[in-house]
Amino acid sequence: MFVPLPQYASPSDKDSRYRQSLYIDNEQDLKKEIDNLLAHNDEFIYRGVYDARYKMFSSSQRLWFLDDPRMLRLGCTNYYDTIECLIKLAANQPDVQQYIQQNNLPFNDFLILAMLQHFGSPSPMLDFSNSVLKGLFFAIDNMPAWTDKGTNNLDDYVSLYYISRDIDWVNCTAQRVMENAAGDIDRLIKQSREANPSLPIDTKEVEDNIRFLRYHQFRPEFGNIFFLPVGGPDAGRVNINIPALNFHCDYLIVNDRLISQEGLFIFNNTKDIPLVEVMNSVCRVQYFHCINIRKHLVPEIVSRYLQPNSITHNSVYCIGHAASDQLQLVFDGI
Template sequence: MADIPIYKTLEEKSKLFEKNDFFVIDTKAQLDYWFEFYSSNFKKEHSVDFIFRGMSDAKYKLFTSAQRFWITDNMEQWKPNYEYKDFIEDLVSKAKANPLLRKIFDLYGYSNSERDFPLLSLLQHYGAPSPVLDWSYNINCAAFFAIDGVKRNLSAGNSIENYVSVYSIHKKKLHQKKELLSLLDIAGEIYPSITEFKNFGDEGNPNSNSLFILSDFETTTQIDYRGPLRVKTTKPVTSLYNQNIIPQEGLLMYNPFKDRPIENLFNVKMYSHGQNLHLEPFKCFNIHKDLSEYLRRLISTKHKIKKSLIYPHLYDDSKEIKEAVMNGIIR
């Protein structure tokens, strides 16, 4: 098995991200200031302008699950001339053949090609590898993922081993420059098949950085959407039959490359040819694991973000509703 590249130090990691005052958060005072600015006030003013991602280990690079499978299992050696994009096509093809998923998309009238990207959303959220990475419009959801299940390494001190990370991309600014587009911007109103994106992303060009987002909460980059999130398409690409995407206020980022993490795509030398985007480094906030329990209680008490919301089980919610009714009757 091959090792997935990681960051060895916070100093090494800092070279790939935008400089900011909160790159390292070591104290409660620093965390309170960061939380008040980004989590409380910022969200109210910029409901969908920014996107966020949380990671429970700061040392990990932003690889998709499909990339991790491809790299760690040396899948390039499994079959002659078998490429990473063949692997992605096979995942979608097998998902299409699943009787339950086929019945769902038949019921909602999705054509054969319209199923491909919605299937990637389901694969991503229910345990199968996919070439997309989860992001959220809500920094509190990202913070939850950063601290969920975190265990401090007592021997690591202030090394990178003892930090979680929250990432922030100014999506609106990039949209206005037409540098971070959605699937609808690229393909129009009809969702394309995954095979139509076989050549999307030039593996042979080290400075190619093609990517796009999948979201049901936006249409095109020309629309400055304000107000609470709502689905803005008649044929959802991420939220159809997916309980997770709505409470997580989620969207997905499609990375076509076999071994380039997302942050590398925001740090390329621009050429005048090829599939190149002008993507500048984005922000990263590294929070010491000593503060994880305090942060968990902050987002839970102030914003009601907790595991039962992020990972919904409607059986549990239905039981709570029944119990509330029964308890109300006897009062």
């Protein structure tokens, strides 16, 4: 039986989830709010959605929730098993391996998840841009045909979401999790050796999981990791040190050679909870702001902000870029 994806039922339902929620119905207010964000562009990260009713589900959440064949055909009955299958399927593609090797990228599961997200395959990642203009682009990209009903319903609006770059992530970054795990492993190994110096300790799997950042280390059964920001210019490097193993590595989780929309990814590690609601619950603070823009203002967005800055579908998606085009063909089949 078909079960519809949960949506915001009304403006008041949506407004209650956000630190601030504005509704823009005319060009003057649009210019005021967007110009203000442009003046403070570097203070936030942005995500645009073409229907204000939509909650912030990842693509893999949406497809799993709706029993989409792209998830079901992998033959997994568990959501997290399905994500692992997607990672393996993508990582085993020769073109993906070649791209990673040629660009000297870190071959880890979070890079593969980022590539799945970027190229439109199911992924538990949500992408955010460092640019308010790119956020506006995604707010109107692929917007279906629409007629203003004149009722002020949420579906009469697109939404631009933004969140401070300097929020308290409650120590939830991929780097911090791995660094803390390395510290825990170091203490456990030292304790085991003190209790029984002759006890052999096989650490190869532990080292591989840390060095290559395996997704299954983040599965819910192994800890309370609900969301993680991954990548971006300020959140891309991890430093791992386990003195008991004489092990050290320092590397990027994702690399800026991966063609992206100038931003970062936020990994949602839940099966059926939207990102905003996850963060509201875990952080106990409403960090997200939302600007809901009436859809009849879309031509104004294009003419005033996108066209003068050459922000088009082809430029954002790197259409005509050989490596991007080739990888797109690969991920279209995943």
